[in-house]
Amino acid sequence: MSSSETLLNHLDGDGILRLTLNDADRRNALSERMMADLTAAIAEAGADAAVRVIVLAANGPAFCAGHDLKEITAARAAGDSGQADFTRIMAACSAMMQSIVTCPKPVIAEVAGVATAAGCQLVASCDLAFAAETAQFATPGVNIGLFCSTPMVALSRNLSAKHAMEMLLTGDMISAARAVEIGLVNRAVPMQDLRDVTQDVASKIASKSxxxxxxxxxxxxxxxxxxxxxxxxxxxxxxxxxxxxxxxxxxxxxxxxxxxxxxxxx
The missing domain is CATH 1.10.12 (Lyase 2-enoyl-coa Hydratase; Chain  A, domain 2)
Structure with a gap:
């Protein structure tokens, strides 16, 4: 399995595949390239007998800032004001999120930074999630006139209705501790311990059939x-x-x- 500019990968001897979002300059936004690379990597890992567990991490201060708004804004120049591009982008995002859920291998999010909008959706779509105590989460689309409707699908299947709606309606940033309280992540740990904690859980799972x-x-x-x-x-x-x-x-x-x-x- 080869790395790309936007997505790095490393498979260790225990069968733990580490996929690392690698577009820190754009806060690991879900550009069309990023989504295509991640979808392909998840599909390949799901079919690879050598892979037993997948850890999804990120380089830089942001885990994932959601959709690439500059890419979306540029699409408005088309004759249909971007409708065809928007439809394609949302379909690609939905397919990527579903590929994580349907992947036969457990997928663990390791969140060291901020996860917002579709980035928060990405965390919610993983089977497990561990976060640094300094990590933050939000679905802030409502603040820019764009309700986080697709993130809503993942949030509503992981959080209680009222907790999900509070995030969606206010757009407020929440702490890692609050994310644990409402069930968005499993555990919040000191930043220096995050990788070890994730690796320990991944290793435990990898030892099973x-x-x-x-x-x-x-x-x-x-x-x-x-x-x-x-x-x-x-x-x-x-x-x-x-x-x-x-x-x-x-x-x-x-x-x-x-x-x-x-x-x-x-």
Whole structure:
């Protein structure tokens, strides 16, 4: 897997792929190039058996400032005032966010700086998120006449309705501590500890059966959109399929025998 100007990557020996947004001058804004690179990297990692966990980080003081507003403003010069470009950009962003959710590998956001608008959406779309205590979050579109409607999708699926609406309606910046309180991130830690904390969690997850992780992640997001009865029916089918898998047989056998499991990832 190769790096690009906007996105760096590094795969370690534990199967942890570190994807680093690398456009600090533009505050790692989600330009069309950035979105294309990130979408492609997520898809490639999802299909790569060597990758077990993905960590999404960023260089510079901002994790991600959201859409590239200069790129969006330039699109207004078109004959349709930018409608076609805006449609393409929003479709690309939605596809990128969904690629994180549907990726069979767990995706962890490591947030060292500010995450706003679609950058906050990016954090909310990841399976887990860890932030520096100095990190900040906002969906400030309302301040510039542009309601954060697409970030709203991710926020409303991770936060309570009132917490999500408070962020969306006020546009206020919130602290990492507040982000933990409302469920946007898992934990806020001192900046100097952030990478170690993220790596520790990623390593713990990477040690599990990748088959089990992908089965569970897919089932989690599927059942969340169902009624209670349908969710239990779906989860029960998944459990049966999981029980029939080689790694479940190995894992249960290893637990009973009090020995470490030997995963086959199948």
């Amino acid at each position: 990748s088959m089990t992780l992908s089965t569970g992640k897919r089932a989690f997001y599927a059942q969340r959109e169902m009624s209670l009865a349908d969710a239990y029916e779906h989860a029960s089918r998944v459990m049966v399929e999981n029980l029939l898998a080689k790694d479940a047989e190995e894992g249960i056998g290893a637990f009973i025998a009090k020995r470490p499991p030997q995963w086959q990832d199948s």
